[in-house]
Amino acid sequence: MNVLMLNGSPHTKGCTYTALSTVAAQLEKHGITSRIIQVGSQAVRGCIACCKCADTGRCVFEDDSVNEAIDLLRQADGLVIGSPVYYAGPNATLCAFMDRLFFMKAAPYAFKPAAAVVSCRRGGASASFDRLNKYFTIARMPVVASQYWNSVHGNTPEEVMQDKEGLQTMRTLGDNMAWLIKCIQAGKAAGIEPPTPEAWEKTNFIR
Numbered sequence: 001m002n003v004l005m006l007n008g009s010p011h012t013k014g015c016t017y018t019a020l021s022t023v024a025a026q027l028e029k030h031g032i033t034s035r036i037i038q039v040g041s042q043a044v045r046g047c048i049a050c051c052k053c054a055d056t057g058r059c060v061f062e063d064d065s066v067n068e069a070i071d072l073l074r075q076a077d078g079l080v081i082g083s084p085v086y087y088a089g090p091n092a093t094l095c096a097f098m099d100r101l102f103f104m105k106a107a108p109y110a111f112k113p114a115a116a117v118v119s120c121r122r123g124g125a126s127a128s129f130d131r132l133n134k135y136f137t138i139a140r141m142p143v144v145a146s147q148y149w150n151s152v153h154g155n156t157p158e159e160v161m162q163d164k165e166g167l168q169t170m171r172t173l174g175d176n177m178a179w180l181i182k183c184i185q186a187g188k189a190a191g192i193e194p195p196t197p198e199a200w201e202k203t204n205f206i207r
Contacts, residue, residue, distance in 0.1 A: 001181055003027055003034040004076040006069065008083035008094025010040040015119040016082040018157045019150075019170050023080055023117065026174025032181060034080075035072065037065055039097050047099040054104045066100045073101070077181045079114040079141070080173075081132055088124035090132055098135050106139035111194045113180045114141040115173055117150040119160065125151035140197070144180055146173040 005024065009016035017036070024034040042064045052060045059066045073079060081098065083090035102109075116132035118125050129149050136143050150173055152166035153159075160166065 001032045001077045001185065002075075003032060003078040003080060003177065003181075004069070004072050005034050005036040005079075006039050006081045006094070006097070007036050008040045008081065008091055008097070009119070010091075010093070011084075012038050012041060013157065014084070015152065015154055015157055015160045016040075016084050016117070018160045019117045019119055019152045019166070020080060020082045022167055022170035023115075023174040023177070026171045027178055030175070030178035030182070032077070032178050037069055037072070039065070040084075040091060040093050042093065042097075044093050044096045045100075046096040047103050049103075051104060057105060059100045061100070064097070066097060069097070069101055070105055073112075074108045076112065077185075078112055078144075078177055079109070079136075080117065080177070081114075081135075082117045082119070083128060083132060085118055085120035085124040085128045088127040090118070090128050095131075098132075102135050102139060110140035110197070111184070112141055113144045113177055113184070115144040115146075115150060115177060117152070117170065117173070119152050119154070121153065121155045125149065125153075142180065144173060144177045146170075146176060 005020050007017055027034055044064050045061050083094045114136040118128040146169045148169045153163045
């Protein structure tokens with residue numbers, strides 16, 4: 001069992017990485033491996049809505065790691081994405097990455113547990129957390145809860161390590177994600193299949 005993690009921070013070993021690593025360490029205690037892809041330091045194009053991926057399942061742009069992440073997420077048992085807070089929202093690079101990761105490609109991700117974690121100096125965490133969770137809920141991915149909203153506070157990794165409640169929230173998230181992944185695996189082994197999606201009743205408001 002494995003979980004894909006995306007680090008949206010431009011700082012490879014910064015505060016967001018500290019939060020993700022705490023979740024990863026807790027998953028490891030339950031026998032679940034994880035892999036972190038460094039997203040925030042890449043030059044990531046935004047989605048241009050060309051819709052080519054509807055036919056190929058892949059993005060037309062090959063100069064970043066979006067297509068690698070598509071392949072890894074299809075194989076993974078769960079997903080955790082992490083972002084610093086920029087003006088009460090996730091950073092733009094991660095949002096561009098997520099738009100292309102999910103647009104017209106989300107069907108294989110359905111029923112994989114997912115979670116977001118955010119890192120901030122002081123405020124904006126809950127708004128950023130809410131924004132990221134929307135990718136999961138539109139893709140039929142169960143959102144994994146913790147004991148509080150998934151945020152850590154601090155301006156440096158050293159300060160994050162002093163946020164005892166934030167780190168505990170990350171550990172609880174790792175425990176809960178491991179439990180849900182194992183429950184899903186046990187259900188499959190017992191012959192319990194996920195729901196069959198209905199045909200999409202696409203309804204536009206302007207006709």
